[in-house]
Amino acid sequence: MRISYSSVGTYQTCPLKYKFQHVDRIPEPKSKEAVFGTLVHAVMKYIHTPALLSPTIEQALDYFAKGWNSEVYEDEMEERAAFSQGVTILQNYLARTKPNDYTIVDLESRFAIEIGDEEHGKHIVSGIIDRIDRTADGYEIIDYKTTRKMPSQDKVDNDLQLSIYLKAFLVRYPKETEHLNKITVSLYYLKHGVKLSSVRTKEQLERVDQTFLDVIKAIEEEKFEPILSPLCDWCGYQKICPLWKHKFAETRKLETEEVKVAIGEYLDLKGKMSQEKQHLGKLQALILQYMEQEGVDRVFDEQGIIGKSLRKTYKYDEEKLRAILEPLDKWEAILKVDGIALRTILAVLPSPVKQSVEETKMLDKESVSLSVKKNKIEVDDELSL
Ligand code: SF4
Incomplete structure (x- = not known):
């Protein structure tokens, strides 16, 4: 199977969303957050593209304004707020960063690496690394984020995206495997101007393959249960999702x-x-x-x-x-x-044992429950089938 990192991420967030997107191939209208994020990423690439003279703040803002898409915003006020947020992000970024101080190895670097083996099946994982820098004693792999919410350091230390980017980097520069402690992986939260960094051990990287293999196996077994989460607010499939479609009067068919x-x-x-x-x-x-x-x-x-x-x-x-x-x-x-x-x-x-244990799992009893969320009180009613 050929799978992109982002679609594995989608599956982990919500298997049903993955199905809508990659199995049923139902186009998802792009959210304003996604459109905003893509433009800011493009400006970051423009700023850091190696040149004799790096762009001035005026040039960067001009690039941002030219790429602006007003269609995704509901009204003028919302659009204005988003635009000024973009301007603030870029102004703040360029106030603390001098692009020529960095040695850029690659920008928006595409990769496609093999995972798995003959026994478990071989698969290709692809993706795009925002930025790779040469540092004083090693390298830094950077992924830009335009979301507001920042993860804990523990989550960064175990972030799957950074691990797979590092694996892809090592496929390209295999000798660097010996200097893992000199390769930093970072998530750069542009709205806050904060970079959260980490390193990986050999053992951590070995476990990454298994996570991907587990996801691929679940996809092949057509396990597509929806997962309710705050990310549903940004999901373009609410009108066809069983957890949400009743909210929209026009999608109700049998309601008497x-x-x-x-x-x-x-x-x-x-x-x-x-x-x-x-x-x-x-x-x-x-x-x-x-x-x-x-x-x-x-x-x-x-x-x-x-x-x-x-x-x-x-x-x-x-x-x-x-x-x-x-x-x-x-x-x-x-x-x-x-x-x-x-x-x-x-x-x-260990993962192989975990997998063997999981394979012994059988459905014992199935019951349907109704949960009520009202005035911050949640109660469950068990209805046995
Ligand atoms: S609305 Fe939520 S549960 Fe439904 S498909 Fe989208 S992410 Fe999944």
Whole structure:
């Protein structure tokens, strides 16, 4: 399979979005954020293209203005805000950066590298590296970001995009594999003027292939479940996505008046139930406190009796239990796979073992649940199929 880094990223964000984009090939209208980001990237390339004289701030702003696309903005105010943000980014960038101080090795460098092996299948991963610089004692691989949200250092240290860029770089310059600690990988957050940098170890790079192979395997197995996330706000497929399309009146086909009323009533009832649950908790605390003070275990009213009972849960001493049951050949029979414990262990297992464990997974029970998000209260109703 030939796959671009960005489509692997799309799959990790939301497998269904990947399907819409790359399997069904449904064109996605470009978001204003994407259009803005592409233009700022183009200006950065213009600024850093090696030349005798690097562009002045006026020239850079002129380049930015000429590439501006006003069609993606909803109104003039929104467009004006975005344009002035672009101008600020470039002014600030050029105020702290002198392009000629950098030794540029390549800009918007395209790559296509092989991952996998004969046994697991070979695949090609492609992408574009924004910038590669020669530094005093090594290299720096830079990816520009125009998003506002910045990741933690831990996320940068494990960022898949930077790792695959470094792998691509090493395919081009294999001798540099010996000097990994001298190659910096950086995410440059232009809106903040902050560069978050990291390095990679050999072991980290070895694990990258497995991540790509896992994604490719899931794609080949047609696993395309949607993932609800804040990124949905920027997704152009909301009108056909099962998690969102009901929001748009024109995409509702089978909704009858009865269903409409049911949805309204359900939300209403869940809200009341949640309020009552909270109220019930307060009453319970008050009554228990009263019982404690009075030294009684039951209280009486015309409507009935409320009794206090102590519920105890026990657990067994595993070692002692094992010592008793193993000689009777009954130990194995009581062992049951504990899903939570297994998930904890899985996280620290080597990838091939993890994969083997995953392959033993079978569907046990399927249930549908309705979740309600209302007034910051989330409640679940389990409906067994
Ligand atoms: S709207 Fe969200 S869940 Fe639906 S396809 Fe887009 S990213 Fe995925």
